[in-house]
Amino acid sequence: MLKVSFFVTVFSGLVAMPALAGGSGCSDTSLLATAARTLVASNAASEIKVPAGFVAGIAADGLGNARHIAAATDGILFVKLERLKNGKGIFRLEDANKDGVYENITGFGNYGGTGIAIKNGYLYASSNEAVYRYRLNEKSEVLNPEAPDLVVTGLLDKRQHESKSIALDNAGNLYVNIGAPSNACQLVDRTKGSPGQDPCPILETAGGIWRFKADGKSQSYADGTRYATGLRNVVGLDWNNEVNELFVMQHGRDQLSQLYPEMFDAQQNAETPAEEMFMVKEGADCGWPFCYYDLQQKKKLLGPEYGGDGKKVERCAGKEQPIMAFPAHMAPNALLFYTGNQFPAKYRNGAFIAFHGSWNRAPLKQEGYYVVFVPFQNGKPTGNWEVFADGFAGVEEVKSPRDAKHRPCGLAQGADGSLYVTDDVKGTVYRITYKG
């Protein structure tokens, strides 16, 4: 299925420049770095607000729908694209002169998707229905860009909540989110008056996290385990090495006021339900589609499709409770536990979360579009969340999501402890460092 001819550059103008195609008189590769630095100087790096002592710069730009990002131990970065750019679905970024600007960018992989991760010398990347892996050499070069191993295949992709985010543990397992192609498992999705299905048949093949062998071949549902269920859609997830557990961020349901205007007004819709963070152990049931978390009442409540009235709890008392809840609809698209030494001690083992930004708060103004930090110790939050990096949207107020010039989507911790943030609007990769 995979056919990648060879590494190509990301610059789309290449074929349109026949005069330069010979390459004569242009043999200094450092020119590229110089130009890239000019790009940084003229770009929006300074628009990103970070706490005192931190600096946010632009590592790369114009990469397309840059979703998740993975950092190798030698400083090489890999970025997964939702849609192909110049025929490529993964970009490898190298900063040869270590100035923070990634001037060597090459591409491979002929599938779009979101997930990307590095473990034990392998690069894992996901399409919306499969997971592939590539062998890396000691320079983090991809040895088999045209012929990756097919690790997982045949996962449900019905367009909605289609991204397959991935995480790996230290025991040879691969965790894959399979989002529910549905808002609340109504018989007819997102349609006023359509009843909720109980039991929800979607949960058999989606709406949860599946576990597979990291070195398996062509595994599908029958070869994997449904590790956790009742998760509508998870885009951000990470393995916490301090406590050896999986942590996930759920995108909560939409449209309470559009589907149940007699129960919820626009304000309540904009504030409910919370986006939830869970520590999920094997067998966890986080409640979707029957339950949602009300941030104001601090409770898991029964959804209106299942007889809920904005107060009833009933079966939701027995579901997994979030370890932290965030404002509604902000769309947590990446989770990263920080284990580096570059940032001050408070950040160690804490969680960074990239919020893509809301759409379902309309007609109220949108929220999110920032990266937050939650301090952690032994797998438990030790304080409330705080905005860590803001200003990605580049406008005072996001009225509708298209106003946002950039939207945070992926996070990675670089080999030197820097934090990388991807943006899937313009394909900007930000690098946040601590200077003291």
Next chain:
Amino acid sequence: MKRTNIFLLAGCMILAGTIFSSFEDAPTQQKKPARKASTQKAVSAEVMKRGKKVYESYCLACHQADGTGVPNMNPPLAKTDWVTGNKKRLINVVLKGLDEEIEIQGEYFSNPMPAHAHLKDQEIADVLSFVRNSFGNKAGQVSLAEVKAERNRMK
């Protein structure tokens, strides 16, 4: 090695000052221009007002107040051929919903559009006349008879 050559080329391009224009993919232009407004009766303020109300209750959440939609999720209604083009196709999107890959201005959308058959024919005519004449669109009114005709076809 092939890669080295390509870095050189890329460097040349930047030298040539083309970096900004070549980095961004230009959005695909709409093929067909909007129908000429002059051949059409102007939509009355009354219809626009009623249509706006329907839009705010049933469409705004997904397509947003300014009709720009949500990138990669819900498509824009501003200057799309779906909106300003064939009225039958447009009426059927609202009556039956839409859940297939469509491309608008180089973008694709992952959400499904739910059917809105529960709306009254008049409400559908009003809201479609409204979207065809909002967000920079200029196209003819959708009549009650046109909606009725498509509704009957569904039976």
